[in-house]
Amino acid sequence: MLGINIDDVIAVIQSVRPQLIAIVVALVLGIVATVAVNRRTVASQGVRKLTHSTVWVAVVAAIAVCVNLMLTGPLSSMLTMATAERHELTQETIDATEQLAVDIEREGITLLRNDNDMLPLTDTDAINVFGWASTNPIYGGTGSGSLSDAYAMTSLLDSLHDAGYETNDELTDFYTDYGTERGVIAVTEADWSLPEPPASTYSDDLIADARDFSDTAMIVIGRVGGEGFDLPTDMGADSVTYNDNSADYEDFPAGTHYLELSQTERDMIDLVTSNFDDVILVYNGANAFELSFVEDYPQIQSVLWAPHPGQVGFEALGEVISGEVNPSGKTSDTFLYDLTQNPTWNNFGPNQYDNVSEFEIESVRGLRSPKFVNYMEGIYVGYRYYETAADEGLIDYDATVQYPFGYGLSYTSFDQQMGEVSFDGDTVSFDVTVTNTGDVAGKDVVEVYYNPPYYNGGIEKASANLVAFDKTDELQPGESQTISIEFTDDDMASYDYEDAQAWVLEAGDYAISIRSDSHTVIAEQTVNVPETITYDTEDNTHNGDQIVATNVFDDANGGLNYLSRADGFANAAEALAAPTDFSMADEYKATYYNLGNYDPTEFDDPDDQMPTMGADNGIRLADLRGVDYDDPQWDLLLDQLTFDEMDTLIADAGYQNAAIDSIGKVRLSDVDGPAALRDNFTNVSSIGMPSNIVVACSWNKDLARQFGRTIGDMAHEMYVSGWYAPSVNIHRSPFAGRNFEYFSEDPVLTADLATEQMLGAADRGVYSFTKHFALNEQENERNGQLCTWSNEQAIREIYLRPFEEIVKADGDAQAMMGSYNYIGNTYASAHEGLNQTVLRDEWGFKGFVETDYFSGANYSYQDADQVIRAGTDAMLASTDTTNHIDDDSATSVIQMRRAAHNILYTAVNSWRYENGEPDSGMPVWQVAMIAADVVIGVLLVGLEALAVKRCLDRAKTAKAKA
Template identity: 65%
Template sequence: MIGINIADVINVLASLRTQLIVIGVALGVALVVTAAVNRRTVADKAVRKLVHAEVWIAAAVAAIVAVSMMLFGPLSTTLSLLSGGGQLSQQTMDRANELAGDIQREGIVMLENDGGMLPLTGTDAINVFGWASTNPIYGGVGSGSLNDQYPMTSILEGLNDAGFETNDELADFYAGYAAERPTVSIFSQDWTLPEPPAATYPDDLIADAKDFSDTAMIVISRSGGEGADLPERMGDIPQAGPDAEATEIGDTSNAEAGQMQNDVIYRNNSNDYDDFEDDQGYLTLSKSERDMVDLVASNFDDVVLVYNGANTFDLSFVDEYPQIRSVLWCPPAGQVGFEALGEVVSGAVNPSGRTTDTFVRDFSLAPWYRNIGDFTYDNMDEFGASSFTGTSLPTFVNYVEGIYVGYRYYETAADEGAIDYEATVQYPFGYGLSYTTFDQEMGDVTYADGTVSFDVTVTNTGDVAGKDVVEVYYNPPYVNGGIEKASANLVAFDKTDLLEPGESQTVTIEFEDDDMASYDYEDAKAWVLEAGDYQVSINSDSHNEIASATVTVPETVTYDSEDNTHDGDVVPATNVFDDAEGDVTYLSRADGFANYDEATAAPASMSMGDEYKATFVNTSNYENENDDSDEMPTTGADNGVDLYQLYGRDYDDPLWDDLLDELTVNDMDNLIATAGYNNAAVASIGKPQQSDVDGPAALNNNFTGVGSIGLPSSVSVANTFHAGLATEYGEMIGDMAHEMNVTGWYAPAMNLHRSAYAGRCFEYFSEDPLLSGVMAGNEAAGSMSKGVYAYIKHFALNDQETNRNSMICTWSNEQAIREIYLRPFEIAIKTSGSTAVMSSYNYIGTRYAGAHPGLLNTVLRDEWGFRGSVLTDYFGGLGYQVADQIIRNGGDSMLATTDTTNHVTDRSATSVIAMRNASHNILYMAVNSWIYEDGQPEIATPTWQYVYYVAVGVLAVLLVVAEVVAIRRFLRRRAAR
């Protein structure tokens, strides 16, 4: 989602066109009449003056009427949003900060600890190197931004609060080099990494540092956010000297489909060298950073490296420096989470986080590497800028790796002998070290009535208290050339309590056998659990097994009937996304990934095949298709039903029909068209306007500026492997929402970390669908328990930001779509009870995801049983967002605050039926929020309306006075003749 920008201003002006014309005409007529009625044309001064007065009074009246129409028409929603608000109590802020600390304490991952360097117990002084130590990453960009009304705890403050003294001379040196981090925003990206060149460090600074302490910490950080992916080739970014201005060499390409201009730059830290080689990515050390690491390593033997970022980083350089004895991954920590870093370093907290992504040594060797970024079709001109002003040409991305995303590829490729695992992977998925040691003992595995269960006894065998994670994987039977299957698949996980030395805890693991099923999109066109031996193991991470057992499935089960569905589906799943496969070669395990080079190569063609092009739909060729047999629903009835009476009732309760009959077509259109950051008021059913807000780590009201405490990033949450903390996260969001008068939360987001360079990795949880789904589902369930509906997003396959709303056609096969990309949403929908979903900007194949009937109706509602509302991502028109199309294909409302193509234009019976269904979904979601718990909610008049009534009253009095004065003067002049 994006907030207000220049496109919004343009859209507002467009929506006010009629009223502005009226005002212009009124003023123009007044000027013309004033000029025309002069001494030459009207000799009678009294008449002349009266005409002048009357025409300007009439113009004023016309202007007031036009402005009133603006305020109560196109501007009404926005003005009402500006009237909202609410503040957090101190008690709630304290609780939120405490939870934030708990999450980050368990979300920090210790990747290295050579010789037990950490915790630091022999010194209370640390030299902290790296410019990022004074400007760390707290959150993300765009909807993930944190509110600056609350204080932030920095890395240095976190260390100080843990009892360490840090080198102020170093901190001052970095602060003097650059006081603020360059801006990486939705609208422009300055990817500059301020890092003083090694040659600029004064000799006495290093000498003083060595006198200060023999322990050093290096901080490296990387930012990311909404609107742009991190650059995988820095040579594609305009680079200049340290004093260059972004506007001088900015790339003004149309990166947001006509919504914004994107300025992109990197400023080198020296005029003597470039920080990056052309083929280097942003997630590797720059030369200035490398030189700094060299400087520190040459002067200190005990070095801690802290990586502060949500995207996995190329940490392969660590192996080159024996002085770097400990490595900590500390993702964006929110407002106070860096307190936890100091506690981990001191030993007050024993790290228990696990990696939610695989850290590899060379991103260019990843299967996705050549299929991320900017690919624009060369044969789609009729659908692009030539058809709509300011709209870019359609683009595409190929998900060539199929199901082999993240560790699923690396573990399977290693088993097939296709890669040297140790040379490829530095830190596996699910990996993390502790200050203590644990023993995990796997109990007897039972398989009965479709359920696999066993106990795992975890014992702390070390010297300090700590928490451990139980990770359960399965390795299914695979037939060469058969259904694609990864050899490692996370199927369950749990986290222990804090265990004292010698203490044990037994964790019970239980999962259904259909959790090990595969989707066969070629033959059965259904979920299939093939007969054979399934190895079920407990692992310390995705690569290292602790113990295992064999579960034998005696015969193949195909989930293709109403009484035999997969994972509790309401109806059996079958192929829905055949047309999204495209002309793409997908990576296959067959013959040891024999097709790897072919499948993972960059796209050979930039043309969409004619077969697919014939089905491509956007604003240029969309037409409503109506069914003449449809009967017009009842509208505007007087049935005496108010919305609050539906609180807690079933979606299919007969009372809904009585309520829906009361809605007028305009009522329904208002609910559907102006749902941006709010859920519209409907006076006829006693429904007040409700507030929906961003974002994934905090509640941010983009209109009032009111925000909540910023919690740690979704990556931090996932790193905890602690589902209970995710639930507490959602509950805290719910509590803060109550105090901010908010009923809807635009989160959690659960797209995948398909690529390390994805801009929204901070907002998404993991490369693994199970971990993502469980964490997101628990967050949503937590907020729902407080009566705050969580918009599970971005549905679906919205895994890169580049070209995100440039009609990007995402190509993938049905197996990967269902097993990998839809799986987090499926888990979250089925476990949370959420009544809200936000669709995504991208296309799936040639169909916009926000108007994809297979995705939104067949899968979401029919298969998974979802009941509630589907909202678009931010609605700017964009050349393909059309309200009529959306409501006829499973979408319900538009995240719009200005008029573009967000209003329903058709008033046929077919269209009104669709509007009624969408309104039902919206109202079902709305009425089950907390404001209806005690009956009819108060319908407050927005503050701006009070101001309006006072202003109009004053203006009316002034106009009456003006009219009286004009008439009196006229009569006085006449009498004087």
């Protein structure tokens, strides 16, 4: 979702166009009338002046009316939010949040390499810190993930100083003098420049002084990502903005990508390693980086991954290096030697259709037409691909994977003993005893995987699937802890979209293992499922579904030949190749809609009966707090709403939950972002905590729950009710721009941690907007009518899994944010199968669904009438575009009533209604407007009266003279 940007500005201008035109017309008419009076009026000078005065009083009155229409109409919501009372955090909450932020980073920093036990660094108190990123590290993402400048930052160098290390000031000054800002990655612009001084600019004296200062060197490499742009896979592309650091060479020749070293960085590493034998590399970025180069430098003995720490989390880095904190992070993604070997490499990013001219729409952003991306890898995402492809002989695992998923080193050692696995026909359970067998205290992670029986040519299955995990407490040397593991056989089922069209648990042996990472098995046992179970009856649904789950996404398949394990991935070359067909099939064109061809009246049901509106039942919203969603009292309340009141709730939901005075519904504030609360209108922001990638690397559910509770605590002090998070899309590609904001390549790790965040916020009465629902795994052209094609198995097992787990953990009174992309040929927020059949009918969701940022004609496809009929309830709009309901048929009003029910149910069960109906008052801007109107009205009447008096006085004087 977006913050304030050029699209907002454009939308504002568009929304007030009629009033602006009217103002111009009034001014022109005033000028014309004045000129006409001067030329044609032969009456006295007094009459002429009176006419002039009357004309311009009328012009000013007309302008005042137009301004009032703008303020009370399209600008009303924005002004209400911008003039809302500012609520700041207390120092107590700031302190507690900062402490949690450091705790999360302590457990999220991941030790990838530690040759010769170089770390912890205890034999020196001085470090030469190389790399421009050491003075300009990355604290968070951009766009909705950006951080406030209202709070102090703990820098990377600060963390080393606080840990007792002295750093080389000459080097720091050298980098600071070279540059103080990196390229800007914003929602609407991207500069990927990496300021890094060329090796030739390091003087001999600088290097000699560094050697004298310390024998130890640290190299810092940073990469940033953010909303609106994916990381470039070809730095030589015309669309990529990058400034080289030297005129003598290119940092990134054509064909190289952003997640590998630039030439300047490599030259710097050559320089450092030729002068220092003890080198630590710190990678400060959220996206899995191509770290294969460390194999070429034996001097690089230790490698740390320190993802986005937020505003104070860097404090943990110095503690990890000194050994005050023992690293316990595990990778949330797979690190490859060569990122072009990722199965999404040829099918990531948008492709332009060549036969969709009928769907092209001219907008303020230029010509917009449908594009597509194919999820050709199917269920084989991340480690699921590498582990299975290796087992089938498709790849050489050791030559492909550098650091597996779930991998991380420690300063101590652990032993994990797997107890006997029991299976009662429903639940798999066993204990794992973890013992610290080393010399220092530390934490370990228990990772549980299953390997299901695969039958050649049958349902697709990966050979390694994370099914459960937990993290130990801090264990002292020799101390043990027993972790109890339990999961149901439903968790091992697969979705068969071709034959059974249902969830299926096939008969056979299921290998249950504990592993130190996705590849390294510690111990393994087998459970046998004697008979195939198909979850296709009312009394046998999958994972607690309220109705049987069956195919809903056939329209998203696209008829593509997805990657299959059959015959050892025999179709891999074809399936993973770049697309060669750029035409949308006629069957999909027939039901493709955007603003150019959608007409809601074509979908009206003539048998629908108009619901009651505007009834006088005397019910206030606060009366229904805690009342069951299906209680008949809700119908009485909904009968009271008028068409316009329902439309207000639905259309004006951007960054707020609108007020409806007639039922005591106060305006609630909903704000961004994933690691902080950022009010885009009052500019009040909370402390920025570490990004979700750090939470994922911590593998710590307790920390995730604390994260959500802390968001809730800050929300109370900021008078915020809704949180636009957690963000749970999958790291399908390492180049996705918002991987910092999302958790992992794995849906189970994502689901469990995000669920804890949601529940933590819910503990404080804050409703979370889990986002982006669904299949929003890339940023480029996400709002450019991007048709996302995938098969139903992958959609359900990989991409919907986190959303499902969150809903089933607490489907009551929460929220969901849609995504910009199309699923198949249907806009995600207009996909009834997604938003109604799956979300509500299957999973039992009772909250409300909101679009991603609604910019109507700017994006050329967002139509409130369409999405309201498909299970979406609210438009994330802050200005008037196409966010209002135009169709007032019974069919439309029935859907509006459903939407109002969902919004109001969520609102009344938020913390703002804990003590009855909250106080409400007229917005400050409305008070000011009324006061201004009164003043202007009095002045205009007075001026007109004065003009009349002067005209009469002149007439009397003229008559007397005559």
